[in-house]
Amino acid sequence: MEKILLRNIDAPGSHTLASYRARGGYAALEKVLREMTPEKLIDEIKASGLRGRGGAGFPTGMKWGFVPKDNPKPKYVVCNADESEPGTFKDRLLIEKNPHAIVEGTIIAAYAIRSHTSFIYIRGEMFYGAQVLERAIDEAAAAGYLGKNVLGSGYDIDLILHRGAGAYICGEETGLLSSLEGGKGWPKLKPPFPATHGLFGCPTVVNNVETLAALPWIITEGAARYAAIGTEKSKGTKLFSVSGHIKKPGVYEVDMGYPFKKFLAEDCGGMTNGKKLKGVIPGGASMPVLRADELDGITMDYESFQAAGTLLGSGGVIVMDESTCMVRAAWNLSRFFAHESCGQCSPCREGCHWIEKILNRIEHGAGRPGDLEKILSVSGNIGGNTICPFGDAASWPPAAFIKKFRGEFDEHIAAGKCTIH
Amino acid sequence: MAAVKFSEESLKKFDEIVARYPQKNAAMLPVLYLAQKEFGYISPEVMEYVAQIMDVPVARVLGVVTFYTMFNMKPIGRHHIQVCRTLSCALAGSERITAAIKEKLKIGVGETTPDGRFTLSEVECLASCGTAPMMQVNDDYYENLTEKNVGEILDRLK
Numbered sequence: 280m281e282k283i284l285l286r287n288i289d290a291p292g293s294h295t296l297a298s299y300r301a302r303g304g305y306a307a308l309e310k311v312l313r314e315m316t317p318e319k320l321i322d323e324i325k326a327s328g329l330r331g332r333g334g335a336g337f338p339t340g341m342k343w344g345f346v347p348k349d350n351p352k353p354k355y356v357v358c359n360a361d362e363s364e365p366g367t368f369k370d371r372l373l374i375e376k377n378p379h380a381i382v383e384g385t386i387i388a389a390y391a392i393r394s395h396t397s398f399i400y401i402r403g404e405m406f407y408g409a410q411v412l413e414r415a416i417d418e419a420a421a422a423g424y425l426g427k428n429v430l431g432s433g434y435d436i437d438l439i440l441h442r443g444a445g446a447y448i449c450g451e452e453t454g455l456l457s458s459l460e461g462g463k464g465w466p467k468l469k470p471p472f473p474a475t476h477g478l479f480g481c482p483t484v485v486n487n488v489e490t491l492a493a494l495p496w497i498i499t500e501g502a503a504r505y506a507a508i509g510t511e512k513s514k515g516t517k518l519f520s521v522s523g524h525i526k527k528p529g530v531y532e533v534d535m536g537y538p539f540k541k542f543l544a545e546d547c548g549g550m551t552n553g554k555k556l557k558g559v560i561p562g563g564a565s566m567p568v569l570r571a572d573e574l575d576g577i578t579m580d581y582e583s584f585q586a587a588g589t590l591l592g593s594g595g596v597i598v599m600d601e602s603t604c605m606v607r608a609a610w611n612l613s614r615f616f617a618h619e620s621c622g623q624c625s626p627c628r629e630g631c632h633w634i635e636k637i638l639n640r641i642e643h644g645a646g647r648p649g650d651l652e653k654i655l656s657v658s659g660n661i662g663g664n665t666i667c668p669f670g671d672a673a674s675w676p677p678a679a680f681i682k683k684f685r686g687e688f689d690e691h692i693a694a695g696k697c698t699i700h
Numbered sequence: 701m702a703a704v705k706f707s708e709e710s711l712k713k714f715d716e717i718v719a720r721y722p723q724k725n726a727a728m729l730p731v732l733y734l735a736q737k738e739f740g741y742i743s744p745e746v747m748e749y750v751a752q753i754m755d756v757p758v759a760r761v762l763g764v765v766t767f768y769t770m771f772n773m774k775p776i777g778r779h780h781i782q783v784c785r786t787l788s789c790a791l792a793g794s795e796r797i798t799a800a801i802k803e804k805l806k807i808g809v810g811e812t813t814p815d816g817r818f819t820l821s822e823v824e825c826l827a828s829c830g831t832a833p834m835m836q837v838n839d840d841y842y843e844n845l846t847e848k849n850v851g852e853i854l855d856r857l858k
Contacts, residue, residue, distance in 0.1 A: 363824075364825070365787055366788055368830055370827070403770045404836060406840075439721070441726075442729065445768045460725055461725035461726050461728030461764070462725070462763070462764060463764060479722060479726075520830060523792075523829075524791060560787075597829070603791065608787060612786075614785075615787075619824065
């Protein structure tokens with residue numbers, strides 16, 4: 280499999296401009312500015328089949344195409360580097376080891392929608408990553424890739440690094456924009472979509488780090504080459520972050536459509552300590568868990584994970600072996616969502632805490648008959664009833680854990696204690 | 701007049717930050733970081749001051765400060781230990797790491813050692829799941845923790 284995003288990532292100094300240029304960096308930007316109109320650029324990215332890598336998988340070229348050309352307001356591009364989905368650490372690797380691909384990708388996206396001010400919104404905790412990006416931005420500006428009249432093309436673009444301050448919800452694009460506007464990271468109702476009413480009410484595109492970092496390669500090598508990789512609806516390569524009870528945890532770049540079982544057993548080295556696989560969350564903590572017996576035939580792409588009743592999401596793969604207490608795992612995640620609910624919509628603000636409380640008592644020996652039905656009812660009343668997709672993200676995991684591992688939950692309640700540990 | 705005020709150096713920095721953004725409001729988070737750096741934590745007086753220099757109501761500053769986890773509303777230790785407790789770290793034994801730190805420092809989660817050296821917190825996922833369990837101390841990540849090496853790391857933080 281050819282590496283697009285992780286090429287030379289382990290080379291010493293891979294984060295520097297010199298190293299990035301030595302492997303062909305910024306050639307894509309030159310090509311775009313010299314040879315392509317914004318329209319042609321958007322068509323090229325549409326043709327590549329690239330879909331947003333933050334979790335939702337929305338086609339990138341189409342997203343750009345929604346930005347109105349004739350709107351007189353300023354337009355903005357925001358790189359979403361607020362990576363916070365539990366089990367996901369791919370963007371952090373790109374930020375620390377391949378920051379110039381992100382900078383170049385952001386400039387290309389800005390050119391596509393005729394934006395002259397762009398942002399990278401990085402989560403506040405990633406202090407080191409912010410330093411690496413700041414240096415990359417300074418280097419790019421000194422080399423003439425940022426600022427006025429980029430490479431003599433007459434195109435002006437500024438790139439501002441902005442640090443968040445600790446809130447998962449700011450990874451949701453409208454929550455991110457509220458945060459960037461200086462307020463609480465409260466998501467906004469859609470429509471209107473950011474493409475027409477985004478940052479400061481102006482047309483805005485928000486793209487994930489991994490999405491933007493893929494752009495230079497697509498431009499240099501051509502959309503057709505990118506689209507030749509993967510499956511019918513999932514093109515190109517995808518980063519998967521693998522953690523949990525697995526021998527070789529880490530970030531892997533995989534051609535879309537790669538067999539999931541083979542990936543876990545061979546590429547990731549299989550389970551630690553020879554234990555058996557019990558369950559795996561394939562796309563970050565928000566996505567429904569799969570039992571070991573459900574993995575047959577699954578390939579690593581949007582369609583296949585969806586057909587299996589889950590989603591590819593952010594590609595955060597969390598592997599759990601037979602020793603894992605699934606009640607405790609579900610409680611752990613429900614505690615995460617209760618902590619991170621932004622508090623704007625009642626079903627989510629109240630419901631996430633109820634679910635956490637009930638799962639907590641089941642795990643600690645005080646479960647009651649009817650508790651599981653109550654969780655399913657509460658979770659069913661959160662999903663679809665909130666302003667942003669956090670409600671779905673918070674309601675799917677407990678429901679899936681209960682559905683897939685019902686016996687273990689029943690045993691906990693009947694025994695009045697944790698039956699695993 | 702607010703009871704606190706930025707140093708000359710911070711005021712210069714403040715002007716630079718505000719100038720960077722298309723609208724002044726957008727500078728709120730970096731300005732609060734600047735305030736936290738200078739004053740140690742975001743007290744009610746600091747919020748009043750930030751509201752004044754940002755031309756917004758104090759309630760807006762309070763809303764922002766309480767919304768995000770990285771702004772401290774009370775003094776914390778010199779080294780803020782933040783152990784990740786989310787699933788991947790939990791599967792790798794983060795509870796044992798927290799227990800070892802509590803035992804060593806004789807404090808609970810949310811507490812500060814009497815000498816003001818350490819504050820212990822538990823936090824949610826820090827995007828370091830492949831090198832779990834992990835903790836952040838101030839700005840730095842410490843990964844692949846064990847009950848043994850976490851003690852050695854803390855010993856080095858004076």
